[in-house]
Amino acid sequence: MKVLAFLMLAGGACLLLATGNFHLSFNTGSDPGPNAVAATSTQGPVVRDVLAVVDAATTADAARDTQALQGLIGRAHSAGIGGGAILLERQLPALQSRIERDVSRIRGEVRDVDVTTRAGHECRLRTVELLTRQRELFRSFAAEVANHQAWAAVSHMQAASDVLNRWYANQLDSCTSTATPADRSAIKAALHG
Numbered sequence: 001m002k003v004l005a006f007l008m009l010a011g012g013a014c015l016l017l018a019t020g021n022f023h024l025s026f027n028t029g030s031d032p033g034p035n036a037v038a039a040t041s042t043q044g045p046v047v048r049d050v051l052a053v054v055d056a057a058t059t060a061d062a063a064r065d066t067q068a069l070q071g072l073i074g075r076a077h078s079a080g081i082g083g084g085a086i087l088l089e090r091q092l093p094a095l096q097s098r099i100e101r102d103v104s105r106i107r108g109e110v111r112d113v114d115v116t117t118r119a120g121h122e123c124r125l126r127t128v129e130l131l132t133r134q135r136e137l138f139r140s141f142a143a144e145v146a147n148h149q150a151w152a153a154v155s156h157m158q159a160a161s162d163v164l165n166r167w168y169a170n171q172l173d174s175c176t177s178t179a180t181p182a183d184r185s186a187i188k189a190a191l192h193g
Helices: 004-007 045-057 058-110 117-148 152-174 181-192
Strands: 015-020 023-024
Touching: 045 058, 045 117, 045 152, 045 181, 058 117, 058 152
Parallel strands: none
Antiparallel strands: 015 023
């Protein structure tokens, strides 16, 4: 489902503890990702606007950063409580710098999406807000890790990420609520595959 992939990338900051593996997703790049949805000239303006915002926030660099962070947390988990915490403390700062730069860039790219409809404008604003919240969430995570609270940071990140993803899913629904039923159906079809 493209909307799930979008929420994992654009919604970023999704931390799941599933079968002992950590999965954390941050939207942070500038190239179209494998799950990007393209607006076409045959779609109405609302559909084009919303999908253009989604495209701007769904990137290949996000997948790269997600994999790097998942890999780091996975290696830390495998190293055990003490060794894993040390590993996170040592390796997270470089990754944090890259993610910070990428999130700032993607926020600018989303802000620059040319939209002409109210729904497009609202979705763009909410996506920029998501990226702002995501950045703050990751900063809190990195600060906790730096303060020698790596495993508490992972738990806090999971809870906050779940809340953030639910918030954004509701925001997408809300920003398209003024669209016609046909446009909402077209957006849903494009996002859900």
